Amino acid sequence: xxxxxxxxxxxxxxxxxxxxxxxxxxxxxxxxxxxxxxxxxxxxxxxxxxxxxxxxxxxxxxxxxxxxxxxxxxxxxxxxxxxxxxxxxxxxxxxxxxxxxxxxxxxxxxxxxxxxxxxxxxxxxxxxxxxxxxxxxxxxxxxxxxxxxxxxxxxxxxxxxxxxxxxxxxxxxxxxxxxxxxxxxxxxxxxxxxxxxxxxxxxxxxxxxxxxxxxx
Numbered sequence: 001x002x003x004x005x006x007x008x009x010x011x012x013x014x015x016x017x018x019x020x021x022x023x024x025x026x027x028x029x030x031x032x033x034x035x036x037x038x039x040x041x042x043x044x045x046x047x048x049x050x051x052x053x054x055x056x057x058x059x060x061x062x063x064x065x066x067x068x069x070x071x072x073x074x075x076x077x078x079x080x081x082x083x084x085x086x087x088x089x090x091x092x093x094x095x096x097x098x099x100x101x102x103x104x105x106x107x108x109x110x111x112x113x114x115x116x117x118x119x120x121x122x123x124x125x126x127x128x129x130x131x132x133x134x135x136x137x138x139x140x141x142x143x144x145x146x147x148x149x150x151x152x153x154x155x156x157x158x159x160x161x162x163x164x165x166x167x168x169x170x171x172x173x174x175x176x177x178x179x180x181x182x183x184x185x186x187x188x189x190x191x192x193x194x195x196x197x198x199x200x201x202x203x204x205x206x207x208x209x210x211x212x213x214x215x216x
Contacts, residue, residue, distance in 0.1 A: 100202045100203060100204060101148040101151070101202075101203050102141065102144045102145040102147075102148045102151070102199065102200050102201060102202060102203060103145070103148065103151035103152070103153060103199055103200065103201070103203045103206060104127065104130060104145065104150075104151065104152045104153070104197065104198070104199035104200050104201075105152075105153045105154075105155060105197070105198045105199055105206050105210045106123045106126050106127065106152065106153070106154045106155070106195050106196075106197050107154075107155050107156075107157050107162070107163060107166050107195065107196045107197075107198070107210060107213065108122070108123070108154060108155065108156050108157065108194070108195055108216050109157060109159060109160055109162075109163055109192070109193055109194050109195065110156040110157060110158060110159075110216075111158060111159040111160070112188050112192055112194060114187060114188065114194065115187060118186065118187050118188075119194075119216070122180055122182070122194040122195045123152075123154060123195055125180050125195070126178065126180050126195040126196075126197035127152060127197065129178045129180065129197060130176055130177075130178055130197045130198075130199060130200065133176050133178060134176050134200055137176070138176060141176065141199075141200050141201060142200055144200070145199065145200030145201075151203075153210075153215070154215065154216040155210055155213035155214060155215055155216055156213065156214060156215075156216040157196075157213055160192075160193040163179055163193050163195075163196040164179075164193075166196045166198065166209060166210065167179055167196050169209045170196075170198045170209055173205055173208070173209065175198055175199060175201045175205065175206065175209075176197075176198070176199055176200060176201060177196065177197065177198045178196070178197050179193050179195070179196045179197075180193070180194050180195045180196075180197070181193055181194070182194050198210060
């Protein structure tokens with residue numbers, strides 16, 4: 001049953017992606033479709049063992065695969081090296097902040113002047129990438145984020161250099177972080193750095209890095 005539901009969600013998300021690629025505008029019906037798909041996928045991931053494992057592999061692109069609007073950042077290899085001690089450092093911080101809420105922040109490259117539909121797609125890619133990283137490298141942070149209501153905040157930054165600086169600071173703080181690079185099939189050039197995602201992680205720790213930026 002979960003697999004059948006997931007396949008239906010995949011079909012609806014594909015239809016939405018094609019609509020956005022055609023006119024770069026998101027209608028109310030398309031927004032409702034995306035919200036419904038997200039809710040169903042989230043339900044599967046949170047409530048079934050199958051969703052946590054085999055289904056996750058189906059909906060999240062592999063490291064060498066590409067979707068229509070995005071491709072993984074070249075920082076993946078660096079992530080593997082930098083995260084050898086991440087769990088230990090992060091768990092140490094969490095032990096001292098058990099009651100602190102957790103959140104995820106998505107920093108958007110405002111210089112690219114992306115349409116709203118494009119921004120929504122890139123943020124979705126960022127959130128899924130961060131979820132994938134947290135699921136394998138720091139499930140305890142993921143659980144705390146889920147208990148905190150899965151808070152997601154979007155902020156805008158001036159350019160890709162600011163994204164790179166955010167990523168550097170996040171890694172230094174041993175936070176889950178990732179940069180999304182576009183495949184260049186719609187609106188912007190291939191390889192453009194669109195979004196940097198930080199978290200799930202402690203809100204106060206993330207605010208030290210992104211608190212200065214305005215909401216998107």
